[in-house]
Amino acid sequence: MKRMFAVCLGLLCGLAVTNVHAQKTVFGSGGSLNAPTVIGQNITIAGVNLRNGGTASISCPVTFAYQGRYAWNWACAHGTLTYDGSNVATVQGYMTYACSGGGRYSPMVCWHTFFGSATANGFTGIVLAAAKGGAGNVSGTVTAFTATW
Secondary structure, rough: OHHHHHHHHHHHHHHHHHOOOOOOOOEEEEEEEOOOOOOOEEEEEEEEEOOOOOOEEEEEEEEEEEEEEEEEEEEEEEEEEEEEEEEEEEEEEEEEEEEOOOOOOOOEEEEEEEEEEEOOOOOEEEEEEEEOOOOOOOEEEEEEEEEEE
């Protein structure tokens, strides 16, 4: 799953970088991701440290939440992407949570993966984030973040 996400992130980041219409493209890591299980509460990605020295965060109200046996899924809409303290784009997206491992010699590893869009001034870009967390939907540490708007 980690390898699949890395390939997907690489491909989508490449698309974001080559799009000349984007106002801004940022990459980073750090910070935290929190995924509530109640509709109306916010998926939050906070305190992301960007490569250019700035910070980013996302707050997006949950419109759909499903807890399956092996994976959880969310959708959100009408959220906000904040860049260096200013609201810069409207966000919507889809997020999954899944774990693997947990055997005798393989510790359990859980990931939240957010795929979404950010719209500003008539341009729609992408938002991608991955956070490594714990079992039971424990908040995760953001290991990869990119946004284009």
